[in-house]
Amino acid sequence: MRKLLLLTVLSLAACGGTKxxxxxxxxxxAGTxAGTxAGSDAGIGNTLDTAPISASVAAKDEFxxxxxxxPNGTIGVSWTEExxxxxxxxxxxxxxxxxxTWTAPKxxxxxxxxxxxxxxxxxxxxxxxxxxxxGDAAVYAARQQADGSFGTPVEISDPAAxxxxxxxxxxxxxxxxxVTYQEQTAxxxxxxASDLDRGVAAVSxxxxxxxxxxxxxxxxxxxxYYPCTSPNADRVWVVFHNIDGTxxxxxxxxxxxxxxxxxxxxxxHETDIPFSEPECVANNDEVWLxxxxxxxxxxxxxxxxxxxxxxxxSKAGAAVDYRSVKSHDTADEKFYLQPQLGRSPDGTLDLTYxxxxxxxxxxxxxxxxxxxxxxxxxxxxxTVREPVVFTQDRPTSQWPGDYSGLGYWNGAVVMSYxxxxxxxxxxxxxxx
Numbered sequence: 001m002r003k004l005l006l007l008t009v010l011s012l013a014a015c016g017g018t019k020x021x022x023x024x025x026x027x028x029x030a031g032t033x034a035g036t037x038a039g040s041d042a043g044i045g046n047t048l049d050t051a052p053i054s055a056s057v058a059a060k061d062e063f064x065x066x067x068x069x070x071p072n073g074t075i076g077v078s079w080t081e082e083x084x085x086x087x088x089x090x091x092x093x094x095x096x097x098x099x100x101t102w103t104a105p106k107x108x109x110x111x112x113x114x115x116x117x118x119x120x121x122x123x124x125x126x127x128x129x130x131x132x133x134x135g136d137a138a139v140y141a142a143r144q145q146a147d148g149s150f151g152t153p154v155e156i157s158d159p160a161a162x163x164x165x166x167x168x169x170x171x172x173x174x175x176x177x178x179v180t181y182q183e184q185t186a187x188x189x190x191x192x193a194s195d196l197d198r199g200v201a202a203v204s205x206x207x208x209x210x211x212x213x214x215x216x217x218x219x220x221x222x223x224x225y226y227p228c229t230s231p232n233a234d235r236v237w238v239v240f241h242n243i244d245g246t247x248x249x250x251x252x253x254x255x256x257x258x259x260x261x262x263x264x265x266x267x268x269h270e271t272d273i274p275f276s277e278p279e280c281v282a283n284n285d286e287v288w289l290x291x292x293x294x295x296x297x298x299x300x301x302x303x304x305x306x307x308x309x310x311x312x313x314s315k316a317g318a319a320v321d322y323r324s325v326k327s328h329d330t331a332d333e334k335f336y337l338q339p340q341l342g343r344s345p346d347g348t349l350d351l352t353y354x355x356x357x358x359x360x361x362x363x364x365x366x367x368x369x370x371x372x373x374x375x376x377x378x379x380x381x382x383t384v385r386e387p388v389v390f391t392q393d394r395p396t397s398q399w400p401g402d403y404s405g406l407g408y409w410n411g412a413v414v415m416s417y418x419x420x421x422x423x424x425x426x427x428x429x430x431x432x
Contacts, residue, residue: 046098046412049385052419052426053093053102054079061424062091064401065416066120069409070127075099077405077416078119078131079427081107082397090119090133091427094148098409099429108142108150110135118402122170122177130207132156132170132179139168139181143207156202156210157183166223167277167402173229173236174255177204180215180225180238199225199240201256215250215259216240222248227256228280228287231345237287239278245271247278247291251317266312266320267291274304277403281343285316288349288375290341296392303392303402305335305359309351311375322376326351329380332365334358337390342406342413349375350413352406356390364390366404366417368432384430389420397424 054062058081065079078092089107110116114136123129129144139157142150156179157165168181183198199215199222216222221243229236236252238259248263267273272293280289292306309326328334337354344350349371356364365386369378389398398420405416412431419428 046410046431048099048429048431050099050102050429052428053077054081054091054105054427056081056091056105058084059091060084061397061420062427063399063418063425064118064403065405065418065427066403067405067407067414067416068121068123068129069407069414070123070129071125072127073098073409074123074127074129075407075409075414075429076121076123076129077102077427077429078121078133079416080117080119080401087113088115088117090116090131092119092121092131092150094129095429098412099414099431102429103148106149108153110138110140111153111155112136112138116140118167120168120170122172124172124177125175128207130170130177132168134165134168134181137162137164139165139179139202141170141177141179141204141207141210154208154210156204156212157181157200158212161185167225169226171227171229171236174234175205176255177207178202178227178229178236178256179204179210180227182223182225195219195221197221197223199238201227201238201252201259203256211257213257213259224275224277226277226279228282230282230284230286232284233282235282235285237280237282239266239280239289241273241275241278245273247273247289249280249287249289249314260317264314264317264319266314268310268312268320268323270310274298274306276304276306276338279339279341281341281349283343283347286313287315288313288341288343290339290351292336292339301394303337303394305337305356305390305392306339307335309336309339309353311341311349311351311371313375324371324376324378326369326378329369330355332357332363332383332386333367333381335390337392338400338403340404340406342408344408344413347374348372349378350406351378352384352404352415352417354388354390354400354404354417355381359390359392361390362421363387366415368413368415384415384432385417385419385428387421388418391420400425
């Protein structure tokens with residue numbers, strides 16, 4: 001996502017200059033309007049690996065992918081596209097057969113003609129997808145139309161505010177869409193030049209009309225608000241990164257309209273937690289969250305590689321009652337990037353991440369580990385894809401982004417991730 005802040009945003013040009021979704025596939029694109037067979041089914045259980053599903057002749061590379069699975073089994077994948085010219089759009093594609101074939105990639109642009117980044121997908125009970133992303137000075141949402149494409153975007157953030165925003169995430173709760181993000185504006189109330197940071201939870205029944213609610217508000221620099229919901233309860237949790245390097249959590253029992261007013265600190269006095277998305281999953285009144293530690297000094301344009309990953313568990317909003325550490329279980333796992341956490345319907349916890357032995361390790365891998373005891377221990381990880389280039393460098397065309405996609409389809413784990421071994425980042429899909 002923040003890769004875009006380091007690159008020059010050019011004028012709107014690609015794909016005819018439209019600001020709404022359209023099919024940008026041409027000769028050489030991945031997919032056709034009828035769909036392409038991108039899979040190579042190994043015939044062993046649920047195992048499936050695809051060729052890149054995102055590649056476009058209009059793009060230098062595609063990165064930072066997300067995934068959602070609708071109740072009817074449709075899988076949606078989104079990503080940010082680094083356009084050869086013009087602003088960065090969001091790309092997306094769908095599969096109705098568990099990832100074996102995919103629709104041709106399509107694009108959607110921000111309404112203001114600027115960049116688009118940080119995409120996330122969510123679906124409602126009718127299997128209609130909502131695509132959410134961030135623009136230059138707005139948070140946008142677009143609802144899926146009958147033909148499968150996304151319609152004209154609407155602004156989730158306040159059009160009159162003129163604020164800056166960071167990292168939206170989206171979930172369904174109580175039959176409504178909930179989008180969380182950071183809002184930053186100049187604070188003129190305290191006599192200094194500090195910024196006022198808000199954590200915003202926007203709620204909508206239709207993806208078109210939004211009510212914004214404040215989760216947090218202060219000069220403290222909270223960011224990276226990640227929500228998670230339980231399929232069996234009305235509680236919504238949000239975890240976030242604090243300016244002091246701790247990981248905090250708040251929750252709502254009103255489907256995101258009202259929130260607890262104090263933080264539960266869920267990290268454990270670590271002093272080296274990097275600025276990286278914490279993530280959570282939930283069931284009933286329990287929540288599990290993942291975050292990492294790093295020995296790297298923060299550097300402009302670089303991700304901090306994790307030395308260890310921590311999983312914490314809390315119940316009913318009480319203090320964390322147990323923790324586990326995911327440390328290296330193969331020679332390829334000296335460092336981690338972009339951990340994703342998921343919880344299957346049977347309670348298994350799944351963890352995916354990029355692993356490598358050093359920055360720019362050309363023999364890195366994308367890996368998957370499972371826990372069947374509530375996160376207290378994890379089985380030895382397995383390779384999903386290797387080699388991949390393990391890189392911390394945001395401006396490079398091989399950067400994977402700040403996150404990947406993880407979900408569940410027909411009893412299998414499904415993942416979208418970046419395959420960058422051939423020189424540029426493209427989105428690939430795996431099923432296990």
